[in-house]
Amino acid sequence: MTPLGRRTRPSDVASRWAHRARRARTLLADRPHTAPLLQFYLSVLELQTAVCAPIDASRWVAASAAPGGDTPRIQLERLPLDELSVEFSTFCREMPATVPDPVSWAARAVTRAESETQVDLLLSLLTGGEFATLGAALGCEPAPLAFLARAFLSPMAEALSALAPTGAPTPAPVCPQCGWPPQVSRLEDESHTQGVRRLVCAFCAAAWAFPRAVCPACGVSGDDGLVFHVDEALPHLRVEACKTCRHYLKSIDLRVLGLAEPLVDDLATPELDLWATEQGLDKIAPNLLGL
Numbered sequence: 002m003t004p005l006g007r008r009t010r011p012s013d014v015a016s017r018w019a020h021r022a023r024r025a026r027t028l029l030a031d032r033p034h035t036a037p038l039l040q041f042y043l044s045v046l047e048l049q050t051a052v053c054a055p056i057d058a059s060r061w062v063a064a065s066a067a068p069g070g071d072t073p074r075i076q077l078e079r080l081p082l083d084e085l086s087v088e089f090s091t092f093c094r095e096m097p098a099t100v101p102d103p104v105s106w107a108a109r110a111v112t113r114a115e116s117e118t119q120v121d122l123l124l125s126l127l128t129g130g131e132f133a134t135l136g137a138a139l140g141c142e143p144a145p146l147a148f149l150a151r152a153f154l155s156p157m158a159e160a161l162s163a164l165a166p167t168g169a170p171t172p173a174p175v176c177p178q179c180g181w182p183p184q185v186s187r188l189e190d191e192s193h194t195q196g197v198r199r200l201v202c203a204f205c206a207a208a209w210a211f212p213r214a215v216c217p218a219c220g221v222s223g224d225d226g227l228v229f230h231v232d233e234a235l236p237h238l239r240v241e242a243c244k245t246c247r248h249y250l251k252s253i254d255l256r257v258l259g260l261a262e263p264l265v266d267d268l269a270t271p272e273l274d275l276w277a278t279e280q281g282l283d284k285i286a287p288n289l290l291g292l
Contacts, residue, residue, distance in 0.1 A: 056156075061079075176202035203287075227243055242280070
């Protein structure tokens with residue numbers, strides 16, 4: 002097995018990350034009330050770029066492939082988590098002092114923890130396990146532990162997703178690459194179709210086509226399905242809320258603002274999440290910062 006010291010950065014993933022950083026800096030100027038969120042995101046993105054993105058994920062493509070071409074196509078729980086625990090400890094140790102106190106406390110606890118506990122944290126994220134027991138053992142809250150594991154592993158998930166083969170298009174409600182739910186949707190015109198809706202994965206950032214009128218959470222469409230909320234100050238963005246299951250996600254219309262970055266614009270619009278919460282709606286998947 003190639004040691005972690007051998008590093009590479011897939012150019013397509015690196016360019017996406019650079020675009021997200023540029024978009025976050027633009028939004029810092031345009032939406033100053035979101036500065037704490039965006040500054041936190043930029044600090045994490047910088048750490049991800051330094052510690053996570055350079056790890057050579059290409060050697061894990063075959064090992065993580067689902068047998069028989071199943072969906073999801075990559076099985077991230079098959080990553081060498083014992084090996085990655087060393088990098089995870091580095092990631093937590095280098096967490097900036099400017100992050101919120103609960104994250105800082107959790108990062109210090111993870112750094113001091115045994116390698117077996119660090120592996121358990123990563124595996125809990127990948128298998129949908131709970132963090133309460135691990136939090137109690139480490140003396141910190143579960144949510145910051147989940148954040149640390151997600152922030153560390155998502156760059157590798159994105160790199161693997163970009164390298165792994167894609168199958169025939171399918172209107173799946175979860176990511177066909179890694180099986181996670183969608184974070185946000187985007188609308189764009191393509192060569193032969195206008196207004197294509199693509200869901201963007203909350204973990205590996207893969208995007209896949211999905212019917213515009215269908216709720217990804219419950220599959221309902223028509224009069225009992227999606228309704229839309231638009232803030233006049235954010236013409237390129239709307240909330241897609243389901244009348245049946247009461248779940249929502251945001252939609253970014255790239256035809257209105259081509260420079261938008263769906264994952265970043267989702268982070269930078271907490272007022273829409275607040276509005277949705279006041280309406281009794283639940284987000285399909287919280288973003289990286291827990292909103």
